[in-house]
Amino acid sequence: MTASLNPALKAVTVLIPGILLSFSFDIFTPLVFLLFIIGYTIFFSGVPLKKWLMFFLPFMILAAGFAWMSMLYASGSFAEGRTLFTVWRFDVTTGSVAVGISLALRSLCFGALSLLFILTTDSTKFMLSLMQQFKLPPSITYGVLAGYRFLPLFRHEFQLLRQAQRVRGAGRAKGIKAKILQFRRYAVPLMANAIRRAERTANAMESKGFTGSYERTHYHHMQITAKDWSFFGMVNGALLITFAVSYYLGYLSIFGYQAGS
Known part of the structure; x- marks a missing residue:
């Protein structure tokens, strides 16, 4: 296969x-x-x-x-x-x-x-194979994997924000100015949550000994x-x-x- x-x-x-x-x-x-x-x-x-x-x-x-x-x-x-x-x-x-x-x-x-x-x-296997066979830096590999895993969370948070704003009376925007303001209402909290999540992920990786070095062992060998x-x-x-x-x-x-x- x-x-x-x-x-x-x-x-x-x-x-x-x-x-x-x-x-x-x-x-x-x-x-x-x-x-x-x-x-x-x-x-x-x-x-x-x-x-x-x-x-x-x-x-x-x-x-x-x-x-x-x-x-x-x-x-x-x-x-x-x-x-x-x-x-x-x-x-x-x-x-x-x-x-x-x-x-x-x-x-x-x-x-x-x-x-x-x-x-x-x-x-996941694709990024691991790029790291092991093509020597892609581990810092880039795990950064891409972490970002990929965050995408479903961003979508869920966006849906929660949209529902919360509709409950508070902020409906669908009409006009260019209203759409820009609506974009800001979505972008600022999403960006803040993304920064906090990225910082927590970086601290967790460092606490587990991740340094980005090529000399490392792998659980999955490609x-x-x-x-x-x-x-x-x-x-x-x-x-x-x-x-x-x-x-x-x-x-x-x-x-x-x-x-x-």
């Missing part, structure tokens, strides 16, 4: 295709890799299909918007070809359509890779195993094979320059 993989190496695994695909401006390369990522996510990641579709739908809407804007505002080097139709004063050509579809597919690849990482990764490297090789190997096939078939385009044979 993808959830049991080392989070740090998993992040590197999904980051490399995201960077390399940004250089490809053809349709074939991102389409094939997108189908691979979707297939892996559905059959091997352990993420429920309904949950994945719910998160992936916004990416599809954004990708459609990116494609449409690219078709209308394509630069001169990408707007070549036969004019298909005109929207107001913008000519949509075969070249701009190809660039728009390519951008949409690349955006969907980024979204699918991001969801594969986010939906299968525990945030390791990189052969299974992690297999995942790394499979994802990036699939990307390299996709590039090779695209080049052999003559589809590969790097920044608009045809690289295929």
